[in-house]
Amino acid sequence: MSKELQINYSNELPKKLLDEVNEVVKSKKLNASQKMKLLEEVKKTYLNSNYNPGDVIGILAAQSISEPATQMTMRTYHFAGTAGLKVTYGLPRLIEIFDAKKNPETPTMTILLKSSHNSAEGAKKFAENIVEKKIENAVDKVFINLNDSSIDIELIDKKKNNKAAQLINEGIKDIEAKTKGNKISIIFKGEINIKELTKIKEKIMLIHFEGIPNVINAIVRKENDDWVVNTVGTNLGSILERDEVNIQKTVTNDIQETANILGIEAARNLIISETMKTMQEQGLEVDIRHIMLLSDTITFDGGIMSIGRYGVAGAKSSVLSKAAFEETIKHLVKASIHKESDNFQGIFENVMIGQVIPSGTGMFDLIAKSEDDDE
Template identity: 55%
Template sequence: MLPKKILDEIESVSKELKLDGKKKEKLIEEVKRVYLNSRFEPGEAIGILAAQSISEPATQLTMRTYHLAGAAGIKVTFGLPRLVEIFDAKRNIETPMMTIYLKKEYNTKEDAEKLAFKIVEKRVLDLAKSISIDIGEKSIILELDDIRKVWKVERVISDFLSKKVEIKVRDNLIVIRLKEEIEFYELQKMKEEIGNLVIEGIDGVRAAIVRKEGENWIVQTVGSNLREVLKLAEVDEFKTISNDIYEVYEVLGIEAARNVIIKEAYKTMQEQGLDVDIRYLLLLADVMTWSGEISSIGRYGVAGAKASVLSRAAFEETIKHLIRASIRNEVDEFKGLFENVMVGQPAPVGTGMFELLVRGEEDEHRRDDKESNKGE
């Protein structure tokens, strides 16, 4: 009755705890009881149950954000806005973050602080005392705070602008003169681009905070660049993760993205003190990722991809779906729940899933009469 995986786990636990035969049988019976209680009946509307069980507690979520300790001015998305980001599968989230774990040999406060300092991005704007435009000379002048950074900044700017400019360095000044005539607005745009060039650190990591979690020293970042962080020798690539679903999907694949959806949704609910059975979130994550790509729960994702015309029309953009279906000559097979409820037919759930022929007493009498007539 129990799946092989659960039986293997029972065997493993029994060996670890050195259970005798009687205690092992008792454990198996208890697991069976929990397993049978956890199963859903054939025909049960688990989609509706999952939707209700997630959505009703979600109405209690707050709209607020909170400030990240130790990082002034940085707000972290929280509550309902974060849940909307997850289930809408937004590509650009408000606060991308990474939780970076260190390998055993680097699991110290000093190494964690060194890593945190190393990965935070430092742009030209952060290193420059001033950036100005000389209109007459059609040039951009950078004045740096630290003269030791001058050649590094010059090299990055030179690589970025290639052969378009002539760069001269004088003490802590970098003068960028264009070789061609350009309009002032283009010069202004170039100044902004130069100011945003990353000189040190990892592009996208805006801040990093070191904290201890159990025995591990962890670097929590605001901003994310998982691909580059995983290349660092100090980083434990088996534990380090980002809260950006699409980034995880691109770097680690669809299974990892599914796990992030589950973890982030569950954490968001738990932070607000809402107890939702994780199996509902597992089902939702499966629906969002079963195709091998991430789909949102909305008109352009799961809801908009339904085969039923009436079901799509009932969700959003009713007229558009009905007109499009009529042009395409689509047929609604009435195999789902919503469309059958809409037209007053029994929904294909529970007892509505089956078409039964029942032989009553009258039918039995008629059959007996027919058989007796044949005999005569």
């Protein structure tokens, strides 16, 4: 087969099919003309299995995803592994993904470590390090001194006094924290009563001290040969900055966060993998192409759009179509106030008035050529 032809085919057939053809050619030791014949057949089958222009792939995808979804359990939680990490699964998780919820109910990260830290001790140490500790977790004793309106704090680890004092100074205005011997002493500028003093004490207790913000718990697990750290709470940006982390494989289940940190294409991939995972956990098989189409639609405008009246369905241009979906009266009133018009280019509105829908053969108009136009 000439180079030229090979290039030709490589434009028409997907890479995976070409790879498979090449594999067959190698194992069966086919010659050039046999390979040509094989490619010809593969191409024919491939083109036959393609969707034609006008096919209603959106409706097919909707049905293919929704029907298995009716079989899903309503029970929301599921404990991953024996360690007891709570994750949302089943229908609630699916709704969460498609509704583009800003904060998932059970945010979690799956962290893989670089080979240098890929051991039981390394993973354990890392897990301890990343869990967020507030001042209250590091404190041994707290005293409120009413005589001179000050607060004294004793930490469990006295070596960290300076750091804590600095954080307190940064965190709260109008106070001064200093280390004095074993204690941190906090003095107020100006007058203060007991009520305010207690309030400020509580505020100090909630200041972030060490670890990574938002990481509430971390669990070490062994997966095949790798040590994996699962977290409750997610903060992908800070985690990826740690030296111990394998940045290629570490992921979160928060789609919005992935979009912010790794970009919209990464978020698209995450939507696909999370949806597939949710489906497969329930023993449901949905073809990945439907989910790809869906996630391409969700990420079409560069952000994460929800499927529903505020997202994809709300972005439709047709008034009647929007009104038919949800909140009929609101849309009709809005359209009449703004003097909107409907061009009847979608499917819903044409079904409503009994016209041919613009899909399949109905999508194309026929233009007749008159004899006068011959030249």
